[in-house]
Amino acid sequence: MRVVNARAWIAYDRRFYTTAIMNFPNTAKILELLRASEAPLDLDALATACGIAAGSPRKRLARLLRSMARRGEIIRNRGGAYGLTGRMDLVRGRVIGHRDGYGFLVPETGGDDLFLSPRQMRTLMHGDRVVARIVGFDTRGRPEGALAEVLERNTTQLVGRFVHEAGVSFVVPEDPRLRHDALIAHTDSGKARPGDMVVVKILEYPDKRHQLVGRIIKVLGTQMAPGMEIEVAIHNHNLPAVFPEPALAAAAACGDRVKAAARRGRDDLRELQLVTIDGKDARDFDDAVHCRATRTGWKLWVAIADVAAYVKPGGALDVEAELRGNSVYFPDRVIPMLPEALSNGLCSLRPDEDRLCMVCEMQVTRAGEVRRSRFFEAVMRSRARLTYSEMAAIIVDRDPAARKRRKDLTAHLDELYRLYKALQKARNKRGALELDSVETRITLDANSKVERIEAMVRNDAHRLIEECMVAANGAAARFVLRHKLPCLYRVHDGAKADGLEALRLFLAGLGLTLGGGEKPTPKHYRNLLTRTAGRPDAPVIQTMVLRSMSQAVYSPSNIGHFGLALDHYAHFTSPIRRYADLVLHRCLKRIIKGARRAPYPYDQDRLVILGEHLSVTERRADDATREVISWLKCEYMRDKLGRIYTGTVTGVSAFGIFVQLDELLVEGLVHVSMLGRDYFHFDPSRQVLEGESTGQQYHYGDTLKVRVSKVNLENRKIDFQIADGDSGAARKASQRRTGHRSGHRSGRRRGR
Secondary structure: OHHHHHHHHHHHHHHHHHHHHHHOOOHHHHHHHHHHOOOOEOHHHHHHHHOOOOOHHHHHHHHHHHHHHHHOOEEEOOOOOEEEOHHHOEEEEEEEEOOOOOEEEEEOOOOOOEEEOHHHHOOOOOOOEEEEEEEEEOOOOOEEEEEEEEEEOOOOEEEEEEEEEOOEEEEEEOOOOOOOOEEEOHHHOOOOOOOEEEEEEEEEOOOOOOOOEEEEEEEEEEOOOOOHHHHHHHHHOOOOOOOOHHHHHHHHHOOOOOOHHHHOOOEEOOOOOOEEEEOOOOOOOOEEEEEEEOOOEEEEEEEEEOHHHOOOOOOHHHHHHHHHOEOEEEOOEEEOOOOHHHHHHHOOOOEOOEEEEEEEEEEEEOOOOEEEEEEEEEEEEEOEEEEHHHHHHHHOOOOHHHHHHOOOOHHHHHHHHHHHHHHHHHHHHHOOOOOOOOEEEEEEOOOOOEEEEEEEOOOHHHHHHHHHHHHHHHHHHHHHHHHOOOOOEEEEOOEOHHHHHHHHHHHHHOOOOOOOOOOOOHHHHHHHHHHOOOOOOHHHHHHHHHHHEOOOEEEOOOOOEOOOOEOOOOOOOOOOOEHHHHHHHHHHHHHHHOOOOOOOOOOHHHHHHHHHHHHHHHHHHHHHHHHHHHHHHHHHHHHHOOOEEEEEEEEEEOOEEEEEEOOOOOEEEEEHHHOOOOOEEEEOOOOEEEEOOOOOEEOOOOEEEEEEEEEEOOOOEEEEEEOOOOOHHHHHHHHHHHHHHHHHHHHHHHHO
């Protein structure tokens, strides 16, 4: 009888709560009521409008309103009433801090950034999500904001240098965008000693009356300890650096060899002469290539490590890989997306070992166009691990010793080179941008100190692999689109309106034009870069073109890739180090094998969130890498104070010029106060810094002799001075003043 009564009560209880839930207002209903209202509504008014009585339902409504306010969908005013953020002239967005104390609010809905004065930043930290109101405009015409409410604190920990002065202990953050020193109580300092680098957990955030307060939870060591720059970057950017035990156990359970059962049902490509071509330091080999000549062109195979065969949706490996988003590469260390048992072991396409792979097989015409493609699962065995330099020696230099060493592969590699030439021709025809920037390689010694800095020179072997990967990525995007399954695309929206305006202004100062009106195509940019390729200021023009562009991101909305001049593009070729590629592999498997055999846990809404997350982790990795490289370069220059070097101007601003040393590839600032006894003014249209009395000018590309005057490791800054007796810049300026007009006319003729 008790069981019957219990079941009856449960049935009644379910009916009651189902009815209550169905009638209870959701977020959309609340927003609808506030839109219809002429004024903000308080809790009582909203409850009455929703037909909610006092008691638990009223408390539940209050919780819903607080949740919506935390998300910034609505705001609660001082009178306790709730209103729509937009109707209250409020802006919701993310705070970007600046090292000089001020900041900006980047609106979530787009539009102009709001300037936040140092006074407003007193209670804010970089990365905070806030609501602000527009209170006016600053002296430069920028909209200025005042804080209305903090929705979400971004920083929970910080890393910095422990200081003890006049009986007070505090930590100075390493991230220059965090301008608040953290006050540390004596009982919260642990074993830290003055000068130590430490990790601080934030206990109290700053407000109008109180300072930031924290507790030291980890002592990293002294500032100059080997590898400290990476430890700081890891904590500064919250990089997950240690794999949890479940993920390591899952990786170990995969074994170190491909099992016979895993090979069943796959195409066998072990007789195909697939090879990997990577940098000399690479250990995670994602991709291998092979091609054969056909009557109409080539058949190209791009084989990619089948990470999805081992990393299953929702498993411990998958959760950790999604959290990391991508591998992070430092000069002497990698923080991999997957444990090394997979990234450098079972998934890596090492030579002479069986490996599972996903294959894109393409028919390429002699004009370099991909006519047909198919995707399938296979097992392969790489024939060789080639480096870019070795590949270039074989196919470009045709070095006899290198060709003899790989005599079994030279015919195949030569055919790959012919295919590359065709792909490159097609790239040029469609107008894809060629923006080759000079990157540096830092070599460290046994003590993790900089041994040398050298330029990384791209050769045709780099470009060959790049073109093969672009072809496979484009084919993967088209394949998914044909089957109408949602996935993540790699999208690039081209130039921003303000960036395009600044670029045109700059080009006008050089007597150049960019075609295409308000919507230039990639071909218009390419024509500009081609026309100016031989000019001394060509690197400057390329830099300004890059600055005018938006960043490429991940999105389920396919808008194409502007820079590559492709209507369809997705990342397929690097699933060992990029989670977006793993998602695409799962999508491909779902299409190839069907829903029953290949689960695909992604819908459009899930992919929107995932795309935003992966775009953030990518930028996080780039920022962390740049921070480490800046640290190492500063450390490298500490014993070179007073030395004179020849350098090239790589940046011009109102506060000075940036100069990169030709020999050391290190960049520093010559502050405007160090340029001479004159008033200097910056002309943004020509990107020129010019002296008012002397007419002295500084442009991108100028060659100068500079002296190393200061190295600030804490702020990652290197300061230069113009070397005494260097008249090179003055001669250049004089030549410009007497011959600049003819140069402009010449530029205009070339520009047409």
